[in-house]
Amino acid sequence: MNIKLKIWRQENSKVKGKFIDYVLDNVSPGMSFLEMLDALNTKLIQEGGSPVAFEHDCREGICGSCGLYINGRPHGPGEKSTTCELHMRSFKDGDTIIVEPWRAKAFPVIRDLIVDRSGFDEILKAGGFISVNAGAAPEANSILVNKEVSEEAFDVATCIGCGACVAACKNASAMLFVSAKISQLAILPQGKVEAAQRVQAMVAKMDELGFGNCTNTYACEAECPKGIKVINIARMNREFFTAKVVSQKTT
Amino acid sequence: MFHSIRLFVLSVMNIVQSNYTIMGNSLSQSSLTKKYVVALAGLFLITFLFVHLAINLLLLLPATDTFNVAAHFMGTNIIIKVFEVVLFSGIFIHIIYSLIVQVQNWMARPVRYKLENWSHTSPFSKFMIHTSVIIFIFLVFHLIEFYIETKFLGQIADVVIDGESYPDMGLKVITAFKIPIVVIGYILSFIVLGFHLHHGFQSAFQSLGLNHTKYTPTIKLLSTAVSIILAVGFIIIPLAIYFGNY
CATH class of the missing domain: 1.10.1060.10 (Alpha-helical ferredoxin)
Structure with a gap:
């Protein structure tokens, strides 16, 4: 699969953030959403860029760490699942995916997609x-x-x-x-x-x-x-x- | 337009907030207390709408006499006059508290999403502030036309019923409802009110803590019924007058 990403990048809570476009090839439908982001980060590091900061821990839907606002929905498409339980098979080849952090005054952005909860x-x-x-x-x-x-x-x-x-x-x-x-x-x-x-x-x-x-x-x-x-x-x-x-x- | 209003309010509130830690009593009240107040005032206003509808439906009688007598009673009876103060306070409180809640809600999300979520929720619940603005505009026109003009400016003809003189409110309503733009504006306002109440009625029970697996489905049905009865009830009056022989 070929995926286009629009990801919110923000240095810290003091500065303004903005969306940056990325393209990722060879995405397997069996990848979880977080594994896809891992692949993106590997690519970014190899290219000398800074990786996208996102929070994760158990990767099995029980810790509550991961939380991304994907295509206008918290934890993305799918019912009763967390971001780590979301798989790339929920998207189509060539899709553009918009990834944002939780947005609330009480949840200030620490960096990129990580907010202070x-x-x-x-x-x-x-x-x-x-x-x-x-x-x-x-x-x-x-x-x-x-x-x-x-x-x-x-x-x-x-x-x-x-x-x-x-x-x-x-x-x-x-x-x-x-x-x-x-x-x-x-x-x-x-x-x-x-x-x-x-x-x-x-x-x-x-x-x-x-x-x-x-x-x-x-x-x-x-x-x-x-x-x-x-x-x-x-x-x-x-x-x-x-x-x-x-x-x-x-x- | 709402986005620019929102931005304006937010910038004003930011200035206010940086100067006063607690702005007045109502802002410092708990989020839940404000919910109770909005809910109770809203439910009270719904009961008033039923009374108002009952009297308005008298217009559909062949003669306007009964309506005129009822309108006169509502405008002069001492108990009703006391309730008039309660009613206006109810409207005022409902509006003020809702506005405070709305502004706080806007402040709670200073940066909005690029793509807003459309979860499986009641669509009407997302537009309470929008519908309320239309209802408020209606209310302003309505109060000028039928409250201020008749009560304080005396711009109304008299009619004699059974030897007594009454202000001819019936004629005033019928004259108004012969104007197409008034009829259209009126109907649109009440469709919007129906949407507002469809969410508002059942929402008030939730705010007051009255959510129960056994009774909530009935309350939600009642909410639909209340919104349809009130909207349709008020809407048939201008339609009947415009297209009928009144």
């Missing part, structure tokens, strides 16, 4: 924890959890924090991510203790970081590689409302 870590630090007794491991069945509830919590916990929801949202809102992290704890008994405090702290941190507001367009749900549902955003809205109303503290 530490905002997500900040949100998690604000409230994504539970209190447990230190010491010996507790008896596994001392807290009973309904099977459906545990499965629901697990489904939400599959969020890999890749940021595709922010990238897909027309408002660059992080609410799908934040609501997933709130929900995975809020629906389990172990997470109830800090529930009210958690939702307020995490939402406040999200706002502070400059993510947009949710306007219920649900592009996040459509593009989430792990299929996290927007019903979690409603749960967050509910949790936040009750927390604000019930809370003794005036904030």
Whole structure:
């Protein structure tokens, strides 16, 4: 296959970036998208140019590192898959592929296609924890959890924090991510203790970081590689409302 | 055009932001609080639209007497007058909060994508700000014509019904709906309103945290029904008057 690429190149967050055109021959349809970029980088290095910086780690769809905005969609074409799971067979010979980084004020570009997603870590630090007794491991069945509830919590916990929801949202809102992290704890008994405090702290941190507001367009749900549902955003809205109303503290 | 407005607003907001860390109370409110406010105000405005539609449909009766009496009641009754203040506040709050949210959303993505994504989402949800601008323009014309002119400028003829004198609102509406451009503008505005409500109604429930596997499908159906009933309901009135013998 012969592929034309339009890739966003940006030295760092201070300078302006621009699109650079590349042509890559001998692309195998069996290559993953990241392997194609590896091939491009090998070629660029051999030609004495600077390689395209992109983030990757596990290359099997569970680490959440890779995240490229390909032809107008986070993680490119295909349903419920990450960039590393995207293969070149999804494209045709001679196609032009536009590759951009996640674009959000809260995700500044570090270099080329790599963005700084530490905002997500900040949100998690604000409230994504539970209190447990230190010491010996507790008896596994001392807290009973309904099977459906545990499965629901697990489904939400599959969020890999890749940021595709922010990238897909027309408002660059992080609410799908934040609501997933709130929900995975809020629906389990172990997470109830800090529930009210958690939702307020995490939402406040999200706002502070400059993510947009949710306007219920649900592009996040459509593009989430792990299929996290927007019903979690409603749960967050509910949790936040009750927390604000019930809370003794005036904030 | 929207792109240039967006750029202008962003540059103004950047200046404002660099000078004030927190701009007023409403900007510093949580993103979720703003959602609740927009949703509640929006739902309230929908209930008002149903009342307004019910009264407007009286125009389709053979004589305008009933409509005139109803319009007079709506314009003079003390309880309705109190609600008029609530209504205008509702409109104001809905607009202001939506604008704040919109500007913040634009600010959240300073550099846009070269190729914008078109995920599998409701198309109407992406154009809420665009439809709202058209609805707002309609509202301005509407308020000038039927609120300010009749209420404050007294530019309206009187009609005697059962020995009492009423402002002839019916005649005013019918005269307006005999003008093709008014009819077309009116119909277009309500098609746009239908699109706005198709997303808005069900979206308000999600914003208030009311999303449930059992009830949300019904709420979404209701949203379609509400948007169609209101849009079609308002649209048949100018059509009937323009093409009928009123």
